Amino acid sequence: MDKNSLGLPIGTTLDRFIKKNQDDFEYATGELSQLLRDIALAGKIINREVNKSGLLDIGGAYGNKNVQGEDQQKLDVIANIRFTRALRNGGQVCAIVSEEDEEIIHLNPNCRYVVCMDPLDGSSNIDVNVSIGTIFSIYRRISPTGGPVQNEDILQPGRDQVAAGYILYGSSTMLVYTTGHGVNGFTLEPSLGEFLLSHNNMRCPEEGTIYSINEGSWKQFDESIKAYTLWCKDQGLTARYIGSLVADYHRNMLKGGVYLYPNTKTAPDGKLRLLYECNALALIAEQAGGMATNGKERILDINPKSFHQRSPLYIGSKNMVERVLDFVQEGVEKA
Numbered sequence: 001m002d003k004n005s006l007g008l009p010i011g012t013t014l015d016r017f018i019k020k021n022q023d024d025f026e027y028a029t030g031e032l033s034q035l036l037r038d039i040a041l042a043g044k045i046i047n048r049e050v051n052k053s054g055l056l057d058i059g060g061a062y063g064n065k066n067v068q069g070e071d072q073q074k075l076d077v078i079a080n081i082r083f084t085r086a087l088r089n090g091g092q093v094c095a096i097v098s099e100e101d102e103e104i105i106h107l108n109p110n111c112r113y114v115v116c117m118d119p120l121d122g123s124s125n126i127d128v129n130v131s132i133g134t135i136f137s138i139y140r141r142i143s144p145t146g147g148p149v150q151n152e153d154i155l156q157p158g159r160d161q162v163a164a165g166y167i168l169y170g171s172s173t174m175l176v177y178t179t180g181h182g183v184n185g186f187t188l189e190p191s192l193g194e195f196l197l198s199h200n201n202m203r204c205p206e207e208g209t210i211y212s213i214n215e216g217s218w219k220q221f222d223e224s225i226k227a228y229t230l231w232c233k234d235q236g237l238t239a240r241y242i243g244s245l246v247a248d249y250h251r252n253m254l255k256g257g258v259y260l261y262p263n264t265k266t267a268p269d270g271k272l273r274l275l276y277e278c279n280a281l282a283l284i285a286e287q288a289g290g291m292a293t294n295g296k297e298r299i300l301d302i303n304p305k306s307f308h309q310r311s312p313l314y315i316g317s318k319n320m321v322e323r324v325l326d327f328v329q330e331g332v333e334k335a
């Protein structure tokens with residue numbers, strides 16, 4: 001029987017897996033375990049909404065713009081509401097930073113955990129029935145419980161995440177997460193409504209053949225990124241780009257590949273958000289043996305300055321990310 005590092009077989013329910021994980025930590029209080037269960041519950045609710053989005057009048061733009069100035073989709077708004085409600089009702093979270101809200105959402109000040117999330121990433125793919133995802137990062141607050149949450153509780157480097165993960169709404173729905181002891185993936189069994197362990201101790205191949213970048217932005221790229229992309233073609237690598245970070249990342253983690261969202265002429269800090277996109281995936285990548293960098297430093301070592309800060313991202317198979325770095329750093333030397 002296939003066993004993971006906790007000695008639990010494939011098919012184990014997420015609940016049981018979380019409980020066993022908790023039992024292995026002497027001083028665990030169960031709060032983080034409950035929080036992970038709350039996130040899984042919210043994920044099931046979003047999954048239900050996503051699956052019927054073509055049937056109900058919830059697809060399409062909402063008419064508002066989010067803090068990034070992008071059109072909000074109705075499902076983005078629904079996912080944000082559902083997640084916030086699940087975390088509020090679960091009672092383990094003192095504050096949320098969400099892609100959809102400019103300000104911190106303050107919850108129970110007596111709780112120890114902060115959540116940064118993108119409730120529905122890749123939302124321009126909703127209306128065309130293509131994979132989308134939820135991304136979450138969990139931090140322990142620094143300021144004492146009882147008082148209001150401070151900026152320092154949110155603006156922590158990614159290496160201080162206590163847990164991180166994503167939910168991929170794809171050909172099946174998967175929850176992938178880490179608490180810093182490897183990465184495990186759970187597939188939703190829809191008839192049971194349970195996430196079951198399907199991918200234990202996930203590892204990202206060190207080398208791969210896939211590169212993922214929006215080449216439509218070619219004219220905006222630095223010369224080093226253009227050179228890297230040409231090198232990929234020269235090597236006969238395979239280009240794959242969905243435009244949903246979670247889906248692109250997940251494929252590359254399983255098959256071996258690199259995802260690039262560089263800084264461009266029009267977006268000098270790139271597009272992706274450090275706190276609720278890059279950090280979570282960077283922790284998962286490293287825990288799976290992969291690598292994540294902004295071209296200058298490890299993503300997990302960046303000290304965030306603002307909630308909605310953007311960052312370039314190069315992530316995936318270790319050797320492939322290192323090769324991107326060679327090009328980027330050579331470009332810096334030439335400049």
Ligand code: AFP
Pocket residue numbers: 070120121122123124125214243244245246248271272
């Ligand atoms: P949307 O949520 O606006 O679709 O953005 C998705 C995303 O943040 C990330 O999931 C994609 O990898 C990336 O943006 C795609 O950006 P480009 O359209 O510029 O390639």
